[in-house]
Amino acid sequence: MRIFITGAAGFIGFHLARRLLADGHTVTGYDGITDYYDPALKRARLAILAEHERFVLIEGMLEDAGRLRDGLAQSGAEVVLHLAAQAGVRYSLEQPQSYIQSNVVGTANLLEALRALPPRHLIFASTSSIYGGNTKVPFAETDRADGPVSLYAATKKSGEAMVHSYAHLFGIPSTCLRFFTVYGPWGRPDMALFKFASAMIEGRPIDVYGHGTMQRDFTYVADLVDVIAKIMDTPPEMGRPVEHDSLSAVAPFRVVNVAGGRQTELMDFIRAIEKAVGRTAQLNLLPMQPGDVVATHSDTTLLRELVGAVPETSVETGVGHFVEWYKSHYGWN
Known part of the structure; x- marks a missing residue:
């Protein structure tokens, strides 16, 4: 096609x-x-x-x-x-x-x-x-x-x-x-995963908005x-x-x-990055930013009816793949 x-x-x-x-x-x-x-x-x-x-x-x-x-x-x-x-x-x-x-x-x-x-x-x-x-x-x-x-x-x-x-x-x-x-791998540098992982790898603190209480699907x-x-x-x-x-x-x-159809706490996401990087994050807790929302959570009923079974890579696995790519692409050992 x-x-x-x-x-x-x-x-x-x-x-x-x-x-x-x-x-x-x-x-x-x-x-x-x-x-x-x-x-x-x-x-x-x-x-x-x-x-x-x-x-x-x-x-x-x-x-x-x-x-x-x-x-x-x-x-x-x-x-x-x-x-x-x-x-x-x-x-x-x-x-x-x-x-x-x-x-x-x-x-x-x-x-x-x-x-x-x-x-x-x-x-x-x-x-x-x-x-x-x-x-x-x-x-x-x-x-x-x-x-x-x-x-x-x-x-x-x-x-x-x-x-x-x-x-x-x-x-x-x-x-x-x-x-x-x-x-995932090859992600944008302005996204949270890229920012958090690069900061942890380089020993810099990370800005965590909403005081870490946000949830994402x-x-x-x-x-x-x-x-x-x-x-x-x-x-x-x-x-x-x-x-x-x-x-x-x-x-x-x-x-x-x-979407995957399940919510993940932002702090759990950060802990998955810490595990993949092998370092503890230095947290700079900040209030919510304008335009952001506290939580997202998707109903995937229609999606599953249209395409059948949907692959569901766990956050721990997906974050691990990103960190492996990041270290390889930017030459970090």
Whole structure:
């Protein structure tokens, strides 16, 4: 199958492209390789993908509508996986325009290109941050999600709404996947696992927000990729959804949570890193940051109905794989 992945140099995009290439697909990656974090890490990921003869990279920004449209046409994609975005809750307080341009304008540019080049399935990477201040847990796809507490979440909610409108107007089968705290090897330097592990390895203290009381539904990246590879073959069809299904009644559109379905205390996560690193963390306990939420927890009922059994890598195992990669990649013994 011919697949087009935006954000192929990113953390999840890289893992997904590598998995799909291994499965025998042809992958065209589209990425702007921005400097939000070290571009050398993105280049290192791309160097691995470039070893596959069925991988093609097109460098370009989502905001460049012409280049995006031409790249999509060149790929002849049957499935489009839209992962590229300006990520991070906290950075949206500093650079809001980058979120508007990438996540809103960029997504609109892609959708416009898909009007002329409709795929068999569009998958849009969304986020659990969309649930915002919801107090009902676990979060279900049919819950209202109209109270985002960060601009990042608001732009992703906007993306979901735009994807739905194009699914309705132009019949593009579309699935929005709400990711829950994805972690693993080759992760982003701005994410907690990367920050905590590097600080422990180097003997520096770590900043722990919310005084360590936060809970997260962690998702190991290989488990996430396995789900996406399966759900690619399940494009939604317009119809009458059952009670717990998020299937739209007016469009071939569905929202699906992707997570392990269990909560982990932040301090337990830190203890798993300590065990993998072999050092005790120096904790700098701080209050919650603006835009953050206390807890996330996913209802995975719909996900399991769509793809069957979902791999569930334990936090201890997943963190161990990350620390092994980190030490190898950065030369720590």
